[in-house]
Amino acid sequence: MKHILQISSRLPYPLDDGGLIASWNLSRCLHHNGYHIDLLCFARDSAAVDASRKPLSSVFNSVTAVVKNVERQYPMTLLRSMLKRTSYFVEKFYEEELAEHLRDAYSRQTYDVTLIDSAFMGVYAPRLREFANAAGRIVLRGHNVEFELLDRLAKGEKRPWYKPLLHREARLFKKFELNLVENVDQVCTITARDAEVLKQAGAAVDPMVLSPFIDMDRYNADGDDLPEPGSLVCVGNMAWMPNRNGVLWFCEQVWPKVRAAHPEAKFYIVGKNPPPEISRLDGDGVVVTGYVEDERPFIARAHLFIVPLLEGSGIRIKILTAMAMGRSVLSTTVGAEGIAWDGLKVCDESNDWVSAIVSHLKAPPTVRTDAVEHVRRHYDWRKELAI
16 A cells, blocks of 8 residues: 655645545545545644544545644735745745644655645645655645636736735746746646646646546436526635636626526525625625535526636636536636536626526526536546556
8 A cells, every 4th residue: 555645735624615625536536546645734723623534534544734724814924925025825835833744744654655735835845855765756736827827816906906916926936836846756737738838838847637536426416406497606715816706707797687688597606705795796686605514505506507717727626516416507718727528608708698698597407417427437536546
């Protein structure tokens, strides 16, 4: 049995956003293939770790968590990065306590692989080299090309004070990320497109494309009732800026015209951490749920599942889970990147979105068995994998 030390930016449970689903199912797949995994990660609080012990123990041999909510913004960390002329994310994700746990892990166990789960945790790569014999092969699994996402956010940012900060971070993190991918033993991108973006940026790497995995049992659409007529559903962590920006754009540019054409239509905004500007959208057919323990009943309700992303990178797990449940999906081009399914409806202009939605809502809701089979064939987590 091979031993892996997995270093993740967040505790991969509960499964309440796409990044966590991607991390969890990769770990399950590796465990399924005989790997023995120790997890080292951040967690928002100790209660979250205690509540997740049972499911985590089904995959991980051990779990060591450092308490820090990495979804928060840290103004003093930003100030420190400005003074040091370094990346904010490099400063934010490095904690000496986690580095100490790394040293302890390598003193107890010699690993075949150290898996860096996201570029943000690449801040520990220099530490891994200090324990080369115990660390084994160093493998980076990128969830996105982070500098591309930051660059897209900067280009779309409207706030004049925030835009230069995003441009600065995109520039600094690009330098960090390109150096990182050239100084690990293996790079795994989540899509072939991400691999190409790294190469075009000048990285001398040959990435392995490691697509995300979906639990087809969890998202089993067999026997489901038909979707609720007239219901649009969007799912995601609303504190993540691309989700927030996309929902605001949709509600300003698209929803009023859809509502005028279909007064009975409803739009469900489903996801944790909605900021005030999202919460205020509740009403006039819009339902802002906030955190839900299980997103599946809302996906099942969708006459049309929508992904109005204006910025992004990597792949949208939410599209794959909606497809696994047989729901029709409408996305922007950015949202649909990395997914090769002919049944995915894609458009970008607001008027095209209105036309596509109005047309779709005129037809009775259906379950897309072709979407279910596509995900089952390409993304089911029960497959052979070696890293």
